[in-house]
Amino acid sequence: MEALIIFVLAVFIGYEVITKVPPTLHTPLMSGSNAISGIAVIGAIICAGAIEVPWLANLLGFVAVALAMINIVGGFMVTDRMLQMFKRKKG
């Protein structure tokens, strides 16, 4: 129940914060959200690092860590690349 409350409140915070992002930055917003959804890496690490479990669980954990890290590293880096272009010049 506590988790559900936190989820709903977080959706509202997200809604408030994100409606303030100007359309100019909507593409960086999406690649940035890609990076944030890489937070699944937390779950992946727990699976990959568990001991005395079937090897399949660790293997799946490894795959999930790799996928999530692609999102995290790729997402933050490409977002930064775009944002530097916006910073570079202003009228």
Add this chain to the structure above:
Amino acid sequence: MEWINLAYLVSAVLFILGLKGLGSPRSAPRGNLLGAVGMLIAIVATLLDKGVMSYTWIIAGIIVGSAIGAIMAKRVQMTQMPEMVAIFNGFGGAASLVVALSTHIIVSGGSMSWAIALVLSALIGAVTLTGSVVAWAKLQGYADKAMKLTNQGLWRAGLVLAILVLAILFIGNPVGGGIYLFALSVVALGLGILLVIAIGGADMPVVIALLNSYSGLAAAATGFVLNNYGLIISGALVGASGIILSQIMCKAMNRSLGSVLFGGAMVSDEQMASIPGKEFYEGKVKSCGAEEVAMLLENAQKVIFAPGYGLAVAQAQHVTQELAELLGKRGVDVKFAIHPVAGRMPGHMNVLLAEAEVPYDKLVEMDHINPEFSQTDVTIVLGANDVTNPAARDDPSSPIYGMPILEVDKSRTVIVIKRSLSPGFAGIPNQLFINDNTLMLFGDAKAVLQNLNRAVMEL
């Protein structure tokens, strides 16, 4: 409260501050950095937590994933950002799916709410994975038409029903029911394909935004499985972001989310039959040359560019900016009018123009630029079509009636730079091209603009 939850709280706050930073181009790079720091804190805290015992697989995964991610981020062209975001959505979904399966192997059984969360994590993750791969393929140009299976609706209903049955079977027996969870994942993978394959290329901006949201919701569901607040909060943020963006895109195309997802193409077959062919343009189109346009520009005080994705296809962003600079030096007030669906994803055109070093304060969104067209001497339409069609505003019988447009036709003269009179995504002729104040400048945008720049320099 355990210290690990404190660490997750700190990273969630940093994510929120990071998103807040995206409120303006100036604060955005710092915001992105804050988000990255938040992620680092979450990862380090998880690694140090007592639950993790063996690091071999983890380190291998981190090295492999980071390397691939870094290479992709460095290599990607800005025109390919929609593909990159689409495939990243898919990776996010896949990660949640795989974590759900792995968690079930490790824990094998828990409360009913735990089982429901596990089902949702696998389901949303799987749909996001295959849906994103199909979206990616469509963006790459494979299968970009809406593809309908016969009995599309029946198939969809069947798969949804199968998922429901498998979910109930699994939730009824979360310990021994692993096979049901696995089967459910496989069916959900099929559902993801089925849902997106029927959607046309023009609607991909909505679909990518929506899948972006799903990838967040999948992560949040994983958070419920692990009872991990860090995942729940971050997933909720991404979920909200994607939903907002898909709403904005739908509004910009005058479509409802339901009609994008289940309604098929933008223009129905009956409407298609009544669309006039070539005779629409016959004898009514005026074309002109670069010199003529240069002379118009010489006497102009205010010029607006209305770019569409065709501009990026022709790789003409840089030469457009050269023209804008030339005109700026001559004291002309130059702006760029950006329609929300000008690119292939939300905000795409802004990134493409920023890459060509167009200052961001020259990029004006539709609602703000529309009142300015009536005081504009020359508007240059570059590779945009449907979003400039006055029929969307004036002709209730038009299939795109009600779609918000850039009102370029209100400016004194409109120059349309275009290869031919071929239609845009909607497949209908453009009223703008036969207006009295419109001049067509035919040719490849890049070549035409290079000629135009030369002509302007000779003035």
